[in-house]
Amino acid sequence: MQILSTSIEEAYDRGTRWSFPRYNPGDFPCVPIRIPVFTDALSRGFNGRLQVDSLWKCGFGTADVYDCQVRYSEMQQMDKAGQVNKQLTNTCRTLRISDDDFQKIQSLVYEKAGINLHDGKKSLVQSRLSKIIRRKGLEGFREYYNLIVRDQSGNHLVELLDAITTNHTYFFREDAHLQWLSDTILPDILRLPDVQRDGEVRIWSAGCSTGEEPYTLAIHILERCNFPARYRLKVLATDLSTKVIRIADRGEYPEERLQQVPASIRQRYFNRVRTEEGTSYYRVNKEVRNQITFRKFNLLSPFPFRKGFDVIFCRNVMIYFDREVQQRVVSKFVQAIKPGGYLVVGHSESLSGVEHPLKYIGPTVYKKSSAD
Numbered sequence: 001m002q003i004l005s006t007s008i009e010e011a012y013d014r015g016t017r018w019s020f021p022r023y024n025p026g027d028f029p030c031v032p033i034r035i036p037v038f039t040d041a042l043s044r045g046f047n048g049r050l051q052v053d054s055l056w057k058c059g060f061g062t063a064d065v066y067d068c069q070v071r072y073s074e075m076q077q078m079d080k081a082g083q084v085n086k087q088l089t090n091t092c093r094t095l096r097i098s099d100d101d102f103q104k105i106q107s108l109v110y111e112k113a114g115i116n117l118h119d120g121k122k123s124l125v126q127s128r129l130s131k132i133i134r135r136k137g138l139e140g141f142r143e144y145y146n147l148i149v150r151d152q153s154g155n156h157l158v159e160l161l162d163a164i165t166t167n168h169t170y171f172f173r174e175d176a177h178l179q180w181l182s183d184t185i186l187p188d189i190l191r192l193p194d195v196q197r198d199g200e201v202r203i204w205s206a207g208c209s210t211g212e213e214p215y216t217l218a219i220h221i222l223e224r225c226n227f228p229a230r231y232r233l234k235v236l237a238t239d240l241s242t243k244v245i246r247i248a249d250r251g252e253y254p255e256e257r258l259q260q261v262p263a264s265i266r267q268r269y270f271n272r273v274r275t276e277e278g279t280s281y282y283r284v285n286k287e288v289r290n291q292i293t294f295r296k297f298n299l300l301s302p303f304p305f306r307k308g309f310d311v312i313f314c315r316n317v318m319i320y321f322d323r324e325v326q327q328r329v330v331s332k333f334v335q336a337i338k339p340g341g342y343l344v345v346g347h348s349e350s351l352s353g354v355e356h357p358l359k360y361i362g363p364t365v366y367k368k369s370s371a372d
């Protein structure tokens, strides 16, 4: 924890790691498994879809209410165990948010995180925040909003942003980018004069969520890119959400989160750990973890980096920003990328409508001129 006071740049430079308290099952964010409609048997007793999207069974043997849909088979198991009604009763008690209070939350989240909570997000905001409001014993959204804006510590704001961010991610997501990395980006970067001089390749996973993206990048580079031993790989992985960055730093995942990970990779880069309760999870091994520095960082903040990055991956993050915020963030990325370096955005994103000097190399892959 003490390393939180170290600057992001310093920590990244030194490759510092910091440790968090042990895993708390309720901490783990959702595994988004969708079941849009329940069968008659299960839908009896609760009203259509209601807040079933808030149920999540975490991988450590504890069922918890979280913002995700639950697997049908799990619902059946819980139903048999008589837990469904209990869970649903808890989950159903969503408070109603007025238009005025929703606007206040919208503006606050936009100002602090750049996240554009359009009107279609009202029910999501309502259900996610209801849980916090109930837990705190507050009366409603107005009281909660006032608590956040008056809180000098900023802790309530952190909790709000943790609840509001969408952290969906998985290992080997958008693997076409991995192909780009091994075939084009990395060979190109290894030819850059300052990479050759400094002997380090600097990659930033900006908006890394629970860590699957930076771990995937490091594993892919070690495994598939013939990464020369004389170079050092340095991955900086950051996210706005305190909750997800802690999980990312721990690098421990329940088995269901490794579904996209080929067996050979699982064997080589993960260690299976059994808890005393008999459940097991997978921990990313040291070889990979040592390449990555995790930090909490808001992309709206001034960038503190003295040295540039060879590649920035910012995938499925700017989708939550409006054009104005995208423009601000992309302009900062352009400054932070070294001449000849790359920016990779998510497959459903593009930089159209955003002004930038980068060259389009392929779908969602952009390059900064070596002369800039």
Ligand SMILES: C[S@@+](CC[C@H](N)C(=O)[O-])C[C@H]1O[C@@H](n2cnc3c(N)ncnc32)[C@H](O)[C@@H]1O
Binding pocket: 112, 113, 114, 115, 165, 166, 167, 168, 169, 170, 173, 206, 207, 208, 209, 210, 213, 238, 239, 240, 241, 244, 297, 298, 299, 300, 314, 315, 316, 317, 320, 346
């Ligand atoms: C959907 S996840 C994407 C994870 C990963 N990049 C991927 O593609 O799988 C989006 C992440 O962006 C983060 N995020 C949203 N606004 C941010 C901001 N202003 N600064 C930093 N991270 C932000 C969220 O906390 C969330 O974890």
